[in-house]
Amino acid sequence: MSMIRDLRAVVRPARPSLRKGGVRMDTGPYDTTRDPATPSAVVDCAVYRGGSRMEFTHPLTPQEAMRQVRRDGGFVWIGLHEPTEAEFAGIASEFGLHPLAVEDAVQAHQRPKLERYDDSLFTVFKTIHYIEHDRLTANSEVVETGEVMCFTGKDFFITVRHGGQGSLRALRHRLQDDPELLAKGPSAVLHAIADHVVDGYIAVADAVQDDIDEVETEVFSPGRKGTPRGTDAGRIYQLKREVLEFKRAVSPLLRPMQLLSERPMRLVDPDIQKYFRDVADHLARVQEQVIGFDELLNSILQANLAQASVAQNEDMRKITSWAAIIAVPTMVCGVYGMNFDYMPELHWKFGYPVVMSVMVGMCVGIHRTLKRNGWL
Numbered sequence: 333m334s335m336i337r338d339l340r341a342v343v344r345p346a347r348p349s350l351r352k353g354g355v356r357m358d359t360g361p362y363d364t365t366r367d368p369a370t371p372s373a374v375v376d377c378a379v380y381r382g383g384s385r386m387e388f389t390h391p392l393t394p395q396e397a398m399r400q401v402r403r404d405g406g407f408v409w410i411g412l413h414e415p416t417e418a419e420f421a422g423i424a425s426e427f428g429l430h431p432l433a434v435e436d437a438v439q440a441h442q443r444p445k446l447e448r449y450d451d452s453l454f455t456v457f458k459t460i461h462y463i464e465h466d467r468l469t470a471n472s473e474v475v476e477t478g479e480v481m482c483f484t485g486k487d488f489f490i491t492v493r494h495g496g497q498g499s500l501r502a503l504r505h506r507l508q509d510d511p512e513l514l515a516k517g518p519s520a521v522l523h524a525i526a527d528h529v530v531d532g533y534i535a536v537a538d539a540v541q542d543d544i545d546e547v548e549t550e551v552f553s554p555g556r557k558g559t560p561r562g563t564d565a566g567r568i569y570q571l572k573r574e575v576l577e578f579k580r581a582v583s584p585l586l587r588p589m590q591l592l593s594e595r596p597m598r599l600v601d602p603d604i605q606k607y608f609r610d611v612a613d614h615l616a617r618v619q620e621q622v623i624g625f626d627e628l629l630n631s632i633l634q635a636n637l638a639q640a641s642v643a644q645n646e647d648m649r650k651i652t653s654w655a656a657i658i659a660v661p662t663m664v665c666g667v668y669g670m671n672f673d674y675m676p677e678l679h680w681k682f683g684y685p686v687v688m689s690v691m692v693g694m695c696v697g698i699h700r701t702l703k704r705n706g707w708l
Contacts, residue, residue: 376504378397379406380406381404384511394422398426398427402487410489410491411491412490412491412493415492416438427485428452430452433483437483437492440494443580444457445588446588446591446592448597453485453522458582458585459478461476468547474574475540478495478496479495484599487517489518516603522600523611526592530611531614533581541621544625552635564636568636575625583622589612592605593609650707653707656702664690664691
């Protein structure tokens, strides 16, 4: 089918890119949070029939939209942003959502997962936003997370968003431009959201790679004198914490995507299901990247600590070398400061210049020996 061949072109028109240095950062379909003009948690509520959005004389409530669907067919797509328990209670009752899934959707801070209930699928995605910065510091935030929770039913699709990752308005408009795809029902919307979330991971991974390359270059570059000790270690540790946050979003999602692509589910259209395999493949690649980031940062951190240890050893060797040089005149002066009446050359006319010449000669000899051996 032409719809299936063009599925990726519709839901993934262009892979988002991230650039730094004051250039606009594009992270896909997510932009801002709830529209300030929206008085409630419901950002959008629409009925789709035959792949087209139905127009009504007034905005529908979720309950009215569901009654339209039950009477005339199609499915309803409801988008919410950070609803309260009271705001979500009516929708949960109308659509028969499981109480445990409802509790997770309201409270947020959930692990990415896929849960199957009698008449619906509950999917949790962690969205990742790359935070632009001119230079990475020990206090820089690199990634910011949000959540998109999806309820997929036979004739409904509900999204609940948390965090500042923005609306799904652009994605909704792109899907509405392809009625043939939307005619496949709620599972087509689930795939589109999963695909864009994973595309966001790929873009963020590329940006984080640039940060790691920058830190790696600075750690191993010559001529780093004057850099305060511990500065690089703090930056590396902060970047490692941000990568760990990234990993928590990516790794748990791989198994749900594999389940959606491998196991037949009555709520997922067979023509759509095969495309979840593509999402799972991209997600696996991102997971490998994130694991590689973690291991690389461990190596960089160990190398940085080793460099600090080597620098300390070099300082100790220099201190020891100068102490050895100073010990020669200290010893000679100590001997001649004992105030004995009978000492060799004590009253000799050339005693003073000879002793000074001997001390200088021995100090110079020791200095050259230590310098030749790399201690100075």
